[in-house]
Amino acid sequence: MAKRQLHKLSAREAETIVEAGRHSDGGGLYLVIETGAHGRRQWIFLYRVRGTSRRRELGLGPAKGKGKDGLSLSEARLKAADIRKLLTLGKDPAAERRALAVADTTFGEFADAFLISIKAGFKGKNTLADWTRDIEVRCKPIRAMKLADICTNEVLTILSPIWIAINRTARETRSRIERVLDAAEAKGFRSGKNPAMWKTLKPLLPKSKRSKRHHKAAPYKDMPAIVRALRVKHETADTTVNLAAEFIILTAVRTSEARFMRVGEVDFTERLWKIPAERMKTEDDPRGEDFEVPLSDRAISILKEVIPKDAAPDAYVFAGQWSKDHAKPFGMNAVLHALKAVYPAMTTHGCRSSFRDWVGDETRFERDIAEMALAHKVGDDTEQAYRRGNALKKRRQVMDAWGRYVGSASNVIALPLRASF
Known part of the structure; x- marks a missing residue:
């Protein structure tokens, strides 16, 4: 079987083509141009998942054009070559990309996105402000940490200084950290026991005196x-x-x-x-x-x-x-x-x-x-x-x-x- 032709496009063609559609450079690399005078230009890579007939499309980034910044033809070819190497090794490029993104995601990035996704369900007028304070201010020591690297000691670093002085706030902060990490696990960003679970932290934190609040009542x-x-x-x-x-x-x-x-x-x-x-x-x-x-x-x-x-x-x-x-x-x-x-x-x-x-x-x-x-x-x-x-x-x-x-x-x-x- 003859090898598929590579490098079908010239650098000039890649930057000047305006016809809408997919333009093949060979070996799975395509320049995609959308319809319209200012149609978006981007590079994609098409491949089949090993052992299946499914085709997948992997975006490589915007393509360079007249007056537009983006990946040049040579840069797109380098990215395509890396993908072909992964396919030769029997790996799924999309899965590898997701794994890399997951490994690099920080607590701050995920918590901010998670807050946006749940804030519509908040009922209290101060709930959003309280959440924002916790994940931006109180969780500052772990915001830059990768989700997979957060352990019990990091959570204790946040809670220990405030556990006795402002216990109620500390408990709310712990609960929110636990919820963020639970969501991260559900989306595949981390695995293992949640380090913010109360069952895990209870033996490590001092017992606080929780005053029972009584509602004012008339005799x-x-x-x-x-x-x-x-x-x-x-x-x-x-x-x-x-x-x-x-x-x-x-x-x-x-x-x-x-x-x-x-x-x-x-x-x-x-x-x-x-x-x-x-x-x-x-x-x-x-x-x-x-x-x-x-x-x-x-x-x-x-x-x-x-x-x-x-x-x-x-x-x-x-x-x-x-x-x-x-x-x-x-x-x-x-x-x-x-x-x-x-x-x-x-x-x-x-x-x-x-x-x-x-x-x-x-x-x-x-x-x-x-x-x-x-x-x-x-x-x-x-x-x-x-x-x-x-x-x-x-x-x-x-x-x-x-x-x-x-x-x-x-x-x-x-x-x-x-x-x-």
Whole structure:
């Protein structure tokens, strides 16, 4: 078999050809010219993968032309010759090029590209800034390092100086480094155990004291006055945010659960609100099960006042101020501002604490019922495996009693010495 002809093009031809298409120089090297007066010119190499019939195209770079910089014919031929050598050795030039790129990729290059790919999913307004700070400033000691060379010692160099002083920030930084390196492994840029895994670093870092944060809560004895103040504010307000705040107090739910509450989740006949599983996947309820909230008389009245008669099932119950069609929920901090307007030293989550303190101090309802009313896990895994009921009847009684308490004119309300079920 005769050898394929090489060097079909002259240097002049390579720089002056303007006809669109592929122009062969022989041996797999082609000059490609795209259509148009200013069509792009580039060199490519075509070859077949050994043992298969698949053809692959490998870009070599832009081609030199009139008034255009790029690879000359001689430079392109040198690159083509290197590729032919790899093919003679039974290697795949594309795979070799990828391996070389992977070996040279630094943490900084990969982390920057990874951040761009995930930032669309960030929900917090400061999340992007926090990520950028970590991978650009805190990770500066490893930014220029190749991904494959990063080991536990390098991660410790970043974390050790800040582990005690700003532990929460250090933990977030560690988590982000771990995520970047996990992504690098998934894309084939490194292999082996992730050096930023907590399991690996835990024995090497000093134990820190993590202070438990408590949400500000009003004493439960102040709750009736707070509810009365919210009702007065609602009479002169142009929004339903004060009613939303009262509803959250009455049901002891999390703000996000009430904020994204939809009309179709309410059963007025059964006096129940069923929160879908996807909104219950929290640290307190990792099982992510539907959660039924029994509704007191006042809670039902609020819903009937805020839900339009012609509302669609997927409409939000507590709509944003400018969302007349209930297509958007109220703002994330709207209820917090409404509460602080009547009681500055209070948070929305603190309403749950006030409810829990009241149940423990002023009633004889069982502890487990109070915890279940807050959608907290009760018992260990074994107990939960055998507990199938949701104690709805008992929870309804405790929520009705709470509704009567916060809606009372005074802080004194007749309660049974022992709840009768």
